[in-house]
Amino acid sequence: MSQSDILKALIAENLVSDPKGARGRLLQEAARLFRDKGYERTTVRDLAAAVGIQSGSLFHHFRTKEDILKAVMVETIRLNTAIMQAAVDEAGTPEQKLRALVRAELESINGQTGEAMAVLVFEWRSLSEDSQADVLALREIYEALWLDVLGTLKAEGALLAEPFVVRRMLTGALSWTVTWYHPERGGLTLDGLTDQVMAMLGFSPAN
């Protein structure tokens, strides 16, 4: 199942908005603006201009500006959870599963959904506490996937550190790539970067 198939399935279930529709386009532009300028520095007038409507018309689609931020985050998590799940299911050994997870998360962070992923990390504090709780609940499924794989590797002796610590370190390390990794400028490919991450964890790249 390809990533675009996963996206289509989620759109059909109404779990994420079609990027071709009005709502989906707005969320995409919002993610880009929020990443580039930050949530606070992005005005509703900026958002409206990005999709070619008046600022007041935004509030026909979303109740508040914060609702837009929350929607960006929720839909991003839904999409990525499905992508990660597929990546794990398709891989064989635990080490291959870990590699698939790392590779998929790097792809999410640095690929098409990169803007939204960066927003998820860097604009977290701009969400109200209530919204934070809602979004956190969604993230748990996602995190369980990782802990499961890391736990198996630890039991096998392939991992020295604690799974929950490793996962948190990886969250930071992989998210941070968005600030320095620019494949279009040449250098490391996505697979090469994945190899480096695995090597850092002590797994040799010959797999």
Next chain:
Amino acid sequence: MSQSDILKALIAENLVSDPKGARGRLLQEAARLFRDKGYERTTVRDLAAAVGIQSGSLFHHFRTKEDILKAVMVETIRLNTAIMQAAVDEAGTPEQKLRALVRAELESINGQTGEAMAVLVFEWRSLSEDSQADVLALREIYEALWLDVLGTLKAEGALLAEPFVVRRMLTGALSWTVTWYHPERGGLTLDGLTDQVMAMLGFSPAN
């Protein structure tokens, strides 16, 4: 040389402000507020109230609000560069030097200067491009320390991945601890966390 001795030396050289003075107290409160609420959500009225003056009086000490943010970052980098330098100098083997660096950075992020370190990571985009360039120049000395130690370990065969990739991964991983590591709630000590990081990199804790 203890951390407080380093601080005193820097104050004497006028490279960082005395936390007991007016300017130093303001910077400390600013770091706390910027971390807790974010730079944009923190108003000059908040800052003034935190040190017990009127909002207009702030502009006697700093030309703009952004100058306050920049000062927080600059002084934090100066202090931490000195601390890291001392940590490296005191350690013996390259592996011990790496451990000392990890431990020192974790201490910076989660200890007294934690507020300012978090600001450095999460409020980066709120700096104007010119200020970003100034601050980046300061960071280079700091980064060179890490790359030197990691390069030696790589040459020794103790490290599989590329030093510059490892450093960037560690930057993300260690910074991210600020979002989840709370030693006061029990659990992992700082030394325990350092051990976990080293174990993740494939170094056994018996050192």
Next chain:
DNA sequence: GACGATACCAAGCAAGCGCTTGGTTTGTAA
């Protein structure tokens, strides 16, 4: 004990903010 510099206050300005309002256009289906 007069003087200048430093630190502060009280008041408020101009601009920009999120969001509301009342009304018009557009799409859809009978």
Next chain:
DNA sequence: TTACAAACCAAGCGCTTGCTTGGTATCGTC
């Protein structure tokens, strides 16, 4: 063609923002 809802516009309200202004304490120094 009519009816109705969804999508949008034009205008602006009430409030907050960073910062300025003109004036007043407080201080060390000669």
